[in-house]
Amino acid sequence: MGYILIKNGNVISDGKIQNKSILIKDSIIYDTDYKGDVPENCDIIDATDRYVSPGFVDIHLHGGGGFDFMDCTKEAFEAISRVHLENGTTTAVPTAVSSEMSAILKLIDTFKECREECPNFYGIHLEGPFISKNQKGAHKEHLLHSPTDEEIELLVSHGKGVIKRITAAPELSNMDSFANKMLENGISLAVGHSDATSDEAMDAFRNGFSHVTHLYSATPSVRKINQVIKAGVVEAAYLDDNVTVELIADGKHVAVDALRLALKIKGTDKVAFVSDALRPAGTDVNESYLGEICPENRVIVEDGVAKLPDRSSFAGSIATGIMLLEKGVNHYGLSLCDTVKMLTETPAKILGIGNIGKIEKSFVADIVVFNSEYRIENVISKGKKVKQRGTKR
Ligand SMILES: [Zn+2]
Structure with a gap:
């Protein structure tokens, strides 16, 4: 070379x-x-x-270039790899939206087939299906459930070396056994799409959960439960200095002060910026799909974000690495050095990769x-x- x-x-x-x-x-x-x-x-x-x-490290993204990882084809993987590479992301963690186990196994197989052609894909992130129905966000409720022993075995045997991280709700049943098995197999665990109180989240951190997936999005904050003001996942992440968090810093999902607060408490060592990018990322389409291509999954793309067709809610981001960098400086008012760090060194550390990010x-x-x-x-x-x-x- x-x-x-x-x-x-x-x-x-x-x-x-x-x-x-x-x-x-x-x-x-x-x-x-x-x-x-x-x-x-x-x-x-x-x-x-x-x-x-340094090349950007995006630990949470679902697609781009018109494709979603759940398409589970070589063509999709290569296109997503390419579009994010061209936008600066040299390490990416393909993320699966909550799906049937058969689709997850197919995703793992596709990942194994595409390793050569997609040099920037590090390993898979399962975002669900072991998450809370109360914090489902854009995930399909009927797919969400507690992990069964059979599923735990299947993920470990089939996903060994490929699944690198899982986002789950620690308050679900059978979570202790799930967490032990995953950690034993080198899979890191994040609290996300979870309705946990701070007590439950802190227990999870003690049991090996080490990260919070898209802080503020589908993670509760302070709220009243049976007359008592309880802290939530957000505050638990703030109280435990070892816990890392990720933010969808696309200038749309997280407002400036919310981001500033997270940074004030956690610091740039513990905050990674992620795109959580969907299919339309890196394209100029104004209509796309959230996950699988079918009429009920249609979304519109306007003002730099994907929205549900009735504009009642955001459906996800269309960000890429370089867009996050630009937003960090121009929208959030951060220094170039801090923004680069949260797009490179910090996420590399979160993944435990020692020779990238600097x-x-x-x-x-x-x-x-x-x-x-x-x-x-x-x-x-x-x-x-x-x-x-x-x-x-
Ligand atoms: Zn996601």
């Missing part, structure tokens, strides 16, 4: 922006401040007046080059150029 020299860019990593040149050798970052001669067999990217950041020697060469208007010019995935200035989209 040879060398790539990213010359003279404003490199964002580790909370700093520094003007320097990065040398990539094969799939690895070889030197983070290269001053030598241009090596032989070297591709040069002139990054003068551009920003150079521009550091020996790290994987996942790199994004963008201009001051947040337009992507180059994307490098594992040392390979996937997008170049001037190419379409």
Whole structure:
């Protein structure tokens, strides 16, 4: 593969922006401040007046480019991989909306078939079906239930090495046995779409749940139960310093002050930005579907978000990595360094991947080059150029 020299860019990593040149050798970052001669067999990217950041890490997304992971086809996987790569996401966690077990097994099989072609897919995230009917959001109620022993066995045997994270409601029955089995098999657990009180959520954190899925969305906050003001999942996440959270920071789902509050309490080390992107992400359609393509799943896309056809509620996001970056700075008023961190280093840590998310020697060469208007010019995935200035989209 040879060398790539990213010359003279404003490199964002580790909370700093520094003007320097990065040398990539094969799939690895070889030197983070290269001053030598241009090596032989070297591709040069002139990054003068551009920003150079680690590739984005999106731990929660359902689709893009007109496809949803639940389409369970190679074509869908490749298109979603491509559209998010081109928008800077070099590590993505394909997420399954609550589905029948047969569809989940099919998704796992498709993932295994597409590993080569989709270099940015890390592993699967199951968002349900073991979630609360009271906090179902856009999930289909009839599919939601407590995990059975048979399902637990099936997920472990079939999903080994592929399922990386599961979002569940810890207040459901049989959850202790479920949680033990998943944690034993290296699957991380998040509280989400849950109606838990803070007591129940704190118990879950003690039992190995370590994260909260899209904080504020389908997670209760303070409310009155039998005359008593009870804290909810949100406050439990705030009270436990070890717990990490994710926010759909698309400028639509979470208002500025709600995001600022989460950051004030948790800090940039514990907050990851996610897209939770649906099928229409990365396209310019104004009509699409939430999950499976059928008339009852129709959604409209307007004002940068997917909505139910009667506009009564958001149906999901159409964000991509670079859109989240732009919103972090322009909508939420965060610094470029903080925004990049919550799109790279922090989610990489949440996934437990030690060699991505920073521009550091020996790290994987996942790199994004963008201009001051947040337009992507180059994307490098594992040392390979996937997008170049001037190419379409
Ligand atoms: Zn989701």
